[in-house]
Amino acid sequence: MRCGCVGGASGIGLETTRVLTMRGAHVIIAARNIKAANEAKQAILKNNENAKIDVLELDLSSLNSVNAFVHTFKALNLPLNILINNAGVMFCPYQLSQDGIEMHFATNYLGHFHLTNLLLDKMKETATTTGIEGRIVILSSLAHAYTYEQGIRFEKINDKDSYSKKAYGQSKLANILHANELTRRLKEEGVNITVNSVNPGFIMTDLMRHSFVLMSKFMHIYLEKKNINSILSKIECFS
Ligand SMILES: NC(=O)c1ccc[n+]([C@@H]2O[C@H](COP(=O)([O-])OP(=O)(O)OC[C@H]3O[C@@H](n4cnc5c(N)ncnc54)[C@H](OP(=O)(O)O)[C@@H]3O)[C@@H](O)[C@H]2O)c1
Structure with missing residues (x-):
């Protein structure tokens, strides 16, 4: 089974890659940051030496x-x-x-x-x-x-x-x-x-890097386990 994961070097893509390789899929990580993608590959291989992963730019x-x-x-x-x-x-x-x-x-x-x-x-x-x-x-x-x-x-x-x-x-x-x-x-x-x-x-990843406000609101969600909709309604860009 061959799989291509675009943006598979971090966040949700990295986790997706990790789980797919556990299921025996051969995953091609397509990434613009080859160094990060190779590091992601090594991190997965550390815990699963049979993981089949290639990196392409x-x-x-x-x-x-x-x-x-x-x-x-x-x-x-x-x-x-x-x-x-x-x-x-x-x-x-x-x-x-x-x-x-x-x-x-x-x-x-x-x-x-x-x-x-x-x-x-x-x-x-x-x-x-x-x-x-x-x-x-x-x-x-x-x-x-x-x-x-x-x-x-x-x-x-x-x-x-x-x-x-x-x-x-x-x-x-x-x-x-x-x-x-x-x-x-x-x-x-x-x-x-x-x-x-x-x-x-909602998952705390690097995606939030351009929004300090959003990142801190999400921190509250995680820390206080508040209702997500009530939080969203208070965030300017989602209201
Ligand atoms: N996290 C959430 O709560 C959430 C919620 C709803 C939807 N999503 C969606 O889930 C997906 C994954 O996001 P994430 O949260 O895992 O964020 P992330 O950790 O920032 O992952 C995004 C990935 O996309 C890559 N990427 C960005 N621009 C690229 C480009 N021009 N060419 C190739 N790769 C590029 C990033 O690589 P670089 O490291 O090089 O930037 C990174 O590996 C996104 O489509 C996002 O919109 C996330």
Whole structure:
């Protein structure tokens, strides 16, 4: 069983990689920080010397990097049963990607969208030859509900003046719509691949690095075990 975990070097992706390798999956960690990814690999191997993990470079915010990753991956001639689109940034200051796209949208949605499209043939081929159902898992978030009034602002993706933390919610909404539409198309085609978007819940990870306020609120949740909704309603970006 071959699995690709994007952003598998830390947080939820690292734990996902650890558990999948325990189940015998061969995991390719796709990461922009190769040093961190190799350290993650070593940490997993320390507790499970049979873990099968490889690291490949991928900067999801760059379409060229996605192209290069897929080229390298396909050259390995491995099957691909599971794709986990897990990488993400949250509440980063306004910036454009190399391709000139607002960074949340570029990283959380567009990079994963492009990657999935480029790997789809390989996944279909694997599902057919192995007879095992393929899986695409796209990490979304409760924050998909905290997007701009228009949902996805196609005409204003890069608008700096009205940019806000809702850019994260917008990208996460796009993740869900991607999963829904891909599910519909694959079903129509009769392809044996399931696509799911998932809200992983609230987990203290490096994702919070751009929001001291959010991080401290979450610390309260953990320390006081308060009701999550009452906490969220007090956080500016979620209210
Ligand atoms: N933690 C939560 O409570 C929570 C809640 C809802 C949804 N989520 C979602 O869960 C997913 C995982 O988040 P996490 O909490 O585990 O955060 P995390 O620890 O920060 O993990 C995110 C991973 O994405 C990688 N990444 C970011 N930008 C990238 C890029 N341009 N190219 C390649 N990799 C990139 C990061 O690598 P670097 O170290 O190089 O930045 C990191 O390994 C995200 O999609 C997030 O939106 C998390």
